[in-house]
Amino acid sequence: MTAKTRRRPPVLAVLSTAFIVLWLVLAAFPFLWTLWGSFKVQGDFFSRQDWVNALTGVHTIAETGGPFTGRGYYGAWVTKEFWRAAINTGIVTVSVVLISLTFGTLGGYALSRSPHRYAFWILIAALIFRAMPHITLVSGYLLPFFQLNVWGYLTTAIVVLVAINQPFTLWMLHSFFKSIPKDLDESAMVDGCSRFQAFRMVIIPVMWPGVVTTGLFSFLLAYNDFAVTATLLTQDNQTMVPKIASFLGTTQVQGNVMYAVSAVVSATVPLFLLVLFFQRQIVSGLTAGAVKG
Amino acid sequence: MAEIQLKNVSKRWGNFVAVDAFDLAIADEEFLVLLGPSGCGKTTTMRMIAGLEEITDGEIFIGERLVNRLEPKDRDIAMVFQSYGLYPTMSVYENIRFPLKVRRVAKDEHHERVMRAAKMVELTDFLERRPAELSGGQRQRVALARAIVRQPTVFLMDEPLSNLDAKLRVSTRSQIKNLHHELRTTTIYVTHDQIEAMTLADRVVVMNKGVVQQVGTPLEIYDRPANTFVAGFIGSPAMNLIDGTIGDGVFTGQNVTIKGLPATVSGPVTLGFRAEDAAARPDGGGEIAAPIFSLELLGEASMVTVQAGGALVAVKVPKDFAAEIGSAFSAAVPAGICHLFDAESGKRIAV
Amino acid sequence: MPHRTFIWFILPSALAMLIFIALPIVSILVQSLFVENERVLVTVENCGPFGCQKEVRVDAQATAALQREHPLGRFNGLGTYGNRSHLAFSEIAAIWNARPTLAGFLSEVMTLPFYRALAFTLAYTAVVTPLVIALGFFIALAVDALPRMVKGPVIFMSLLPMMITPLIGSLVLFWMIDSNGIIGASIQALANDPSLSLKASATLAWITLFVYGIWHSAPFAFVVFYAGLQTVPQDTMESAMIDGASRWERVRYVVLPHLSPLVVFVALIQLMDNFRVFEPIVGFSAQANATSLSFNIYNDLRSTGTPLFGSAAATSVLTLAGVALLLTPVLVRTWRDFKRSR
Numbered sequence A: 001m002t003a004k005t006r007r008r009p010p011v012l013a014v015l016s017t018a019f020i021v022l023w024l025v026l027a028a029f030p031f032l033w034t035l036w037g038s039f040k041v042q043g044d045f046f047s048r049q050d051w052v053n054a055l056t057g058v059h060t061i062a063e064t065g066g067p068f069t070g071r072g073y074y075g076a077w078v079t080k081e082f083w084r085a086a087i088n089t090g091i092v093t094v095s096v097v098l099i100s101l102t103f104g105t106l107g108g109y110a111l112s113r114s115p116h117r118y119a120f121w122i123l124i125a126a127l128i129f130r131a132m133p134h135i136t137l138v139s140g141y142l143l144p145f146f147q148l149n150v151w152g153y154l155t156t157a158i159v160v161l162v163a164i165n166q167p168f169t170l171w172m173l174h175s176f177f178k179s180i181p182k183d184l185d186e187s188a189m190v191d192g193c194s195r196f197q198a199f200r201m202v203i204i205p206v207m208w209p210g211v212v213t214t215g216l217f218s219f220l221l222a223y224n225d226f227a228v229t230a231t232l233l234t235q236d237n238q239t240m241v242p243k244i245a246s247f248l249g250t251t252q253v254q255g256n257v258m259y260a261v262s263a264v265v266s267a268t269v270p271l272f273l274l275v276l277f278f279q280r281q282i283v284s285g286l287t288a289g290a291v292k293g
Numbered sequence B: 001m002a003e004i005q006l007k008n009v010s011k012r013w014g015n016f017v018a019v020d021a022f023d024l025a026i027a028d029e030e031f032l033v034l035l036g037p038s039g040c041g042k043t044t045t046m047r048m049i050a051g052l053e054e055i056t057d058g059e060i061f062i063g064e065r066l067v068n069r070l071e072p073k074d075r076d077i078a079m080v081f082q083s084y085g086l087y088p089t090m091s092v093y094e095n096i097r098f099p100l101k102v103r104r105v106a107k108d109e110h111h112e113r114v115m116r117a118a119k120m121v122e123l124t125d126f127l128e129r130r131p132a133e134l135s136g137g138q139r140q141r142v143a144l145a146r147a148i149v150r151q152p153t154v155f156l157m158d159e160p161l162s163n164l165d166a167k168l169r170v171s172t173r174s175q176i177k178n179l180h181h182e183l184r185t186t187t188i189y190v191t192h193d194q195i196e197a198m199t200l201a202d203r204v205v206v207m208n209k210g211v212v213q214q215v216g217t218p219l220e221i222y223d224r225p226a227n228t229f230v231a232g233f234i235g236s237p238a239m240n241l242i243d244g245t246i247g248d249g250v251f252t253g254q255n256v257t258i259k260g261l262p263a264t265v266s267g268p269v270t271l272g273f274r275a276e277d278a279a280a281r282p283d284g285g286g287e288i289a290a291p292i293f294s295l296e297l298l299g300e301a302s303m304v305t306v307q308a309g310g311a312l313v314a315v316k317v318p319k320d321f322a323a324e325i326g327s328a329f330s331a332a333v334p335a336g337i338c339h340l341f342d343a344e345s346g347k348r349i350a351v
Numbered sequence C: 001m002p003h004r005t006f007i008w009f010i011l012p013s014a015l016a017m018l019i020f021i022a023l024p025i026v027s028i029l030v031q032s033l034f035v036e037n038e039r040v041l042v043t044v045e046n047c048g049p050f051g052c053q054k055e056v057r058v059d060a061q062a063t064a065a066l067q068r069e070h071p072l073g074r075f076n077g078l079g080t081y082g083n084r085s086h087l088a089f090s091e092i093a094a095i096w097n098a099r100p101t102l103a104g105f106l107s108e109v110m111t112l113p114f115y116r117a118l119a120f121t122l123a124y125t126a127v128v129t130p131l132v133i134a135l136g137f138f139i140a141l142a143v144d145a146l147p148r149m150v151k152g153p154v155i156f157m158s159l160l161p162m163m164i165t166p167l168i169g170s171l172v173l174f175w176m177i178d179s180n181g182i183i184g185a186s187i188q189a190l191a192n193d194p195s196l197s198l199k200a201s202a203t204l205a206w207i208t209l210f211v212y213g214i215w216h217s218a219p220f221a222f223v224v225f226y227a228g229l230q231t232v233p234q235d236t237m238e239s240a241m242i243d244g245a246s247r248w249e250r251v252r253y254v255v256l257p258h259l260s261p262l263v264v265f266v267a268l269i270q271l272m273d274n275f276r277v278f279e280p281i282v283g284f285s286a287q288a289n290a291t292s293l294s295f296n297i298y299n300d301l302r303s304t305g306t307p308l309f310g311s312a313a314a315t316s317v318l319t320l321a322g323v324a325l326l327l328t329p330v331l332v333r334t335w336r337d338f339k340r341s342r
């Protein structure tokens, strides 16, 4: 906005700045606090006497000799084999992103280019599918998967997550493709491309920003999922999120809740980096999704 | 090189008829212009020939081949899009080379052919640039070069000059004319600018609301419009059209009486004549007599408008013609320059 | 695009959605009509030194065989829908007859698992959705007014609650509100009541979950509105100024109408997402005080021993009915627009 339209009375400016500061504290403080606390012992992070203990680390110094300790991390990653879950998460998210994007670009492109009415209805169906609570779908899978003997494998979780992710991917890529002029693929087809060649050689190179943004959201869905991975995977194949959930049942009793805290911090680091590097794409992606509803 | 035949080609979207029973044979090496007002179905017709739009009814032949079900790439055509359709991620050179690449033309020929095409449209200095770094006219020429880089059977051009400024339009127009002269490729050219149509075309197809109104050489269309729509669309200004009645070779209407017309026609008719064919009669006694409605200086001449036959009628006068608005005016409209159209159907009445 | 090409392009997506979204819906419809097999019991005579005793035992082998033969279980018709864990018709009738006052009736009904979950799910959706939109809108207005330099970091920090894994996000807050955690302990100190716990009281647990939901989703609304604010037509804004519109009137008559499609978008997404609330309940271990429909399904599926597929499926069907109700206004509107555009 231009300078003129944004000039504001000072009271309002102060109020709005105070509001933002408050919001930022609310938004970011829990993360900082947990990050800090993950290097303490339980007695400090969950301090009966005084929360200042968590800052000074009285018990941490008493128990380990230093103000910071990596015990929680050691416990989670080594003792509890969190690394296995991390590898599984890696496999699941990368596969889900790649497959979702492959299917989604093809489908989204077709939807954006078809003049026929059924394209509209497919989009509406996708919208309805988007509304399905994931756990209801899972309750539909479990019994058939047991019967077919496909329960428990990473592949199964990947396929299911791809499918669940598809409605959103289709919508998002559809609106990105819509913004690319039709002339482009049409001139490619006249120049001698088949529909698929036009898509691959002319449209995809133009589409990279949209593909990256959609990929980010597919990543988030797969990475953050709990409903599917907690119910469809065996103990050995568990990914990070259900693994952390399973820590809770056992560790609280043993006084090793710090394992869970460290695991939580570890699992948050990739997300943190993601926001750091792709902030612009995330913002533009949400807008693109919104433009077309 | 080949001739193109459209047999009763129609396009409908639901109940809306965009092109209705288009029937035409386009000769080999012909430069055909599709002309008509906005939304009349020109682009749709061209896209059906290119294979970008499904045909609802009818058949299209390119050469001997029925192409109805053929993909665009198998029709051996080249097309220049109204908005150019350049590939933004490729350089100008790559853009021009693209058709050769995807059609698997032998690699060693590429460079030479790209350079020849680029030279024809005077683009050799810009080959490394991206389309975004070019002006509108330069982009236009890239689109042209991409079309001529291989020798297609047919060129399709959809208003290729519409985005250019007046001066560039004139020069690119002559470039296209020259290219056609050199390459001799059958060309279909869409425009709603009649000057372009007149200057470029071997034959012009005038369309309105999806229906072909007249097919003919530019002169035929100008001199013998097939109906009142063509008469009112072609020419600048368009032909004057006056309503009135005719009997015993005499046409009468508001402020108009023209004698010496064919006596075979009688009843209500529409009479047409061109502003430049009529002349002022300063001494009075012309076929049209009415007070002057407006007087405009055009540069090389002036235009007088009067009310006659329920319409505004324009007459071209010398540029030094001077008169007050509202003063009496008389114009000579001899029977020889008049066209007669059926008052109801608007069809030309042969005389 | 010809039909054939279209089909090839859409096929992978369409198949994935048909097999893993549409088919499971059929699957839960079928499953909801069945209940688990009964265990096969045998009576065996145990003869020991003190005489013979009759004992009833589970015949594991026969049970497994039965399970193999009828993996779905016994056919139960619509029975599951009516039982205590779901719509609980007979229980409701009994309560109705026993309790003349409406408040008493409602509080009794709230002890039935399905209604308890439904009540929380609806409350969560109804409270969180509008507050998310309002909070997101104000954050967007405030951020938009910030100097360019600080905008980047502010947006970065604001995005964090949304990006975080819901389960992890709720754990982080859960630890902080633990009576030994920073917030929990501080609240006790402030209220001077060492027994106060956000986890113990149902009301406080609900509020905690609502607050978490708003914290988690407000950034989404914020980002969408913020991006919308960047495209507010400047000339309209300026002409409104010239016309003498006050600051608030400009927001009311120019900015809000411009953002209204985005509000619809955010509301739609939020309704969908909030209606399936589930991870926070796991993260906050709040099931004693609050359960949601999704949580009930999860609970049935994870129930120790045999998963209660029939029960989970019945709740799923009821949940989907709720989703359908939720979507109806949207679909009706889309359908009308579609009709009009033709």
Ligand SMILES: Nc1ncnc2c1ncn2[C@@H]1O[C@H](COP(=O)(O)OP(=O)(O)OP(=O)(O)O)[C@@H](O)[C@H]1O
Pocket (backbone or CB within 6 Å): A115, B013, B016, B018, B036, B037, B038, B039, B040, B041, B042, B043, B044, B045, B192
């Ligand atoms: N995909 C479509 N669906 C429905 N109607 C369409 C579609 N494409 C074009 N039309 C209609 O068909 C008619 C002819 O369109 P066409 O693009 O051929 O016009 P045109 O003669 O090229 O006009 P212009 O000179 O403005 O480019 C128009 O009335 C247009 O609204």
Ligand SMILES: [Mg+2]
Pocket (backbone or CB within 6 Å): B042, B043, B044, B158
């Ligand atoms: Mg057109």
